[in-house]
Each structure stands twice: as structure tokens, then as C-alpha cells.
Amino acid sequence: MPHLKFEPIKIPENIEHTYLSIKSLQGHGIKEGIEYTVVVSPLSYTKDKHDEVRRKISEINRSMCEQNKAYLLIVPGRLGSTNRDWGIQVDYRDVNGAAAIFEYGVDIAGRPEPLPDDTNLTGGVYGSHFLYMIQGGHDEDQKRFQTRMYGTQGTHFLTNLVSNNTIYGYISPTQDKIDQWFFSQSTANEPLSVLTFPKRVKIYADSINQTCSIIT
Numbered sequence: 001m002p003h004l005k006f007e008p009i010k011i012p013e014n015i016e017h018t019y020l021s022i023k024s025l026q027g028h029g030i031k032e033g034i035e036y037t038v039v040v041s042p043l044s045y046t047k048d049k050h051d052e053v054r055r056k057i058s059e060i061n062r063s064m065c066e067q068n069k070a071y072l073l074i075v076p077g078r079l080g081s082t083n084r085d086w087g088i089q090v091d092y093r094d095v096n097g098a099a100a101i102f103e104y105g106v107d108i109a110g111r112p113e114p115l116p117d118d119t120n121l122t123g124g125v126y127g128s129h130f131l132y133m134i135q136g137g138h139d140e141d142q143k144r145f146q147t148r149m150y151g152t153q154g155t156h157f158l159t160n161l162v163s164n165n166t167i168y169g170y171i172s173p174t175q176d177k178i179d180q181w182f183f184s185q186s187t188a189n190e191p192l193s194v195l196t197f198p199k200r201v202k203i204y205a206d207s208i209n210q211t212c213s214i215i216t
Helices: 047-066 128-134 140-144 155-163
Strands: 018-022 029-040 071-076 098-104 167-171 192-206 211-215
Touching: 018 167, 029 047, 029 098, 047 071, 047 192, 098 192, 155 167, 167 192
Parallel strands: 029 071, 071 098, 098 167
Antiparallel strands: 018 211, 029 192, 192 211
16 A cells, blocks of 8 residues: 555544544554444344345445445454354455444354364454443353454455555454444344444544544
């Protein structure tokens, strides 16, 4: 991406509200005027809803592109994976209108116990800590639900995202901040929500210092 200037990005000090702050990302720069976010909630998504959610993501993306509206996408696992235990299988054209994509780890496979630790595979143990965080820490039973989410399957998918400078990040429940507002409107029957920010947000993504914030 030779047209991008990879200089440190300074986040303003006069922040009204921070919706997301993470420390693991790809992509660089400032994106402004983001009005919408598409969220697949860990409180209601299960892999048996995969096909429906994938179809809706594609339809929403097409509609947003036709209206020339950028949006955020927040999803479980690894987007683009062919393994439904790991994430939602989409093609690049299904999400090419997203200004930024953020992944979180959760036990979408419904496993009651953690998978064995394998030092030959990458990725941390995710899962219940994320649910515990966004639920305000009141559901002790969720602490035992854990699984691993590994890298996106298929380098072409990731290459398309990077070459289009789509901000692409992972939300770590022990290090990062995410507003529970993103999951406030999810229901058991509707795992996918399209939310409108009260005020348009800006994304500040600094790949040099590995920080990314969504703020007003």
C-alpha cells in the first residue's frame, strides 16, 4: 500500500466517548463519519444460525455499498474461515464495504470445556472472558466456556482486506475496551443487529504503535 503514509496516528485528547479500544490490528489511518455498525452477538449466535447470518451480512453489505455508506462489522471467531466452529465463512465481496472489522473469541461451537492447549498452534485462549466482560461480570457459569479461535483461513481473503486498507482487529477481553452498547439490542432470535451510532464516530488506527480506537 505505497499510497499510505505510515506515520504515528495521534488520538485527540478531547474525547467525548470511546466505543472501542484495542491493541491488536492491521490497517492504518483515520476513518471518519461512520454511522452504522453490524454486530453478531455472542449472547445469541450459534453455528446452526451460520447460513442465515452469512446471508444477512452479504445483503447488508450490498445495501451499504449501494448507498455509499461505510460501516463497522463485529463478529465471533475468524471471519472467512471455512470451519464453522471457528467463525463465519464469507467471501471478500460479502464484506468489502466495511470500514473496519473486529473479531472476538467465544465458544460458538457450544463446547462446555476448553480445548487442549497445543503449543504448535497460534492464538490465545479466548471465549468466556469476553462474555463475562460484556455481561458486566455477573454470570459465573460463563467462565467455564472457552475455546480457541485461530487465524483466518485463506490468505487471499486477508490480502484483499489489507490491500483495501480495511481496519482489521481482534478484541482481547483482558486488555481491550468495548462498550456493551454494541450488544444491547441482540435477542435470542436475532443474533445479528444493525445499529446506528448516536453520533457519527471516527476510527483512529495506528499500526506502528498497535492501537486502534473508535471515538466521538
